[in-house]
């Protein structure tokens with residue numbers, strides 16, 4: 001029997017994804033139909049973005065799984081009408097690679113002090129030599145699909161690395177810390193902190209006045225994770241006092257960042273418009289098709305969300 005797949009994301013996404021999804025699904029050998037509209041009671045799988053019109057899953061009576069196109073799932077984990085397995089996107093070739101590149105670029109910018117030479121109106125001949133990566137302590141909060149890949153690249157460059165996750169990790173060349181008790185050890189004396197945590201009730205405001213005070217004076221925050229990880233007022237106070245020298249922020253509590261938000265005009269803040277990384281249709285489509293193949297074959301799904309943990 002043919003399986004029915006509903007694509008429920010914003011309209012322009014269908015244009016980007018349709019051919020790639022069809023190609024990846026064809027390769028599974030499954031008999032399928034995929035479209036942006038079909039009777040709810042006939043749908044087996046939903047390829048999903050949390051900003052789609054589908055918010056009530058109750059009419060989807062034969063639904064087997066919801067396959068999220070995004071890595072972040074905070075927009076759906078609380079949806080009580082969803083009672084079937086939910087998977088999140090781990091797209092190693094696209095999303096993960098893009099994040100590795102974005103974080104590496106921004107970490108190197110701050111590590112090497114590039115700004116002083118890119119904007120140098122006084123033509124200062126300042127021969128301050130940057131330290132080597134091995135002399136720079138970088139802490140990554142979140143060692144999941146993205147954080148561990150970023151750690152791998154920064155390790156390759158030679159940085160002195162620390163990491164923090166909910167469960168204890170063992171990564172070559174990374175001093176790994178875990179749980180509430182491990183946070184202070186991960187942050188104490190850190191010079192560059194990269195946030196790659198999900199937005200959950202446990203991670204909200206993890207960067208606050210107390211944790212900012214643990215960092216090395218003049219530290220830098222790089223946040224491609226989620227806006228609510230940072231207490232904004234505490235961040236601005238730390239930038240103004242000099243405890244932080246810069247914050248590079250890609251994600252915000254409200255997006256687009258409102259025009260009158262103080263981050264836009266702050267001289268020590270770089271705003272990027274949630275472009276750190278994105279799911280790429282060719283590789284993400286293969287991940288979606290593989291999960292549908294697994295489900296139909298009775299094999300365990302990849303990247304299932306723990307709804308209780310919220311990620």
Ligand SMILES: NC(=O)c1ccc[n+]([C@@H]2O[C@H](COP(=O)([O-])OP(=O)(O)OC[C@H]3O[C@@H](n4cnc5c(N)ncnc54)[C@H](OP(=O)(O)O)[C@@H]3O)[C@@H](O)[C@H]2O)c1
Pocket residue numbers: 071072073089090095141142143144145146147164165166167168179196197198199200202203224225226250251274275276277278311
């Ligand atoms: N800006 C962008 O363009 C962009 C793009 C994609 C994703 N993102 C963001 O990046 C986040 C991470 O993505 P991912 O794929 O790497 O997620 P992931 O694989 O689920 O990894 C999340 C990591 O955070 C850790 N964690 C969760 N709760 C914690 C807590 N309470 N205390 C300590 N550590 C905790 C997890 O610990 P365990 O390993 O022990 O579970 C895991 O290491 C996403 O949730 C999303 O918000 C942003």
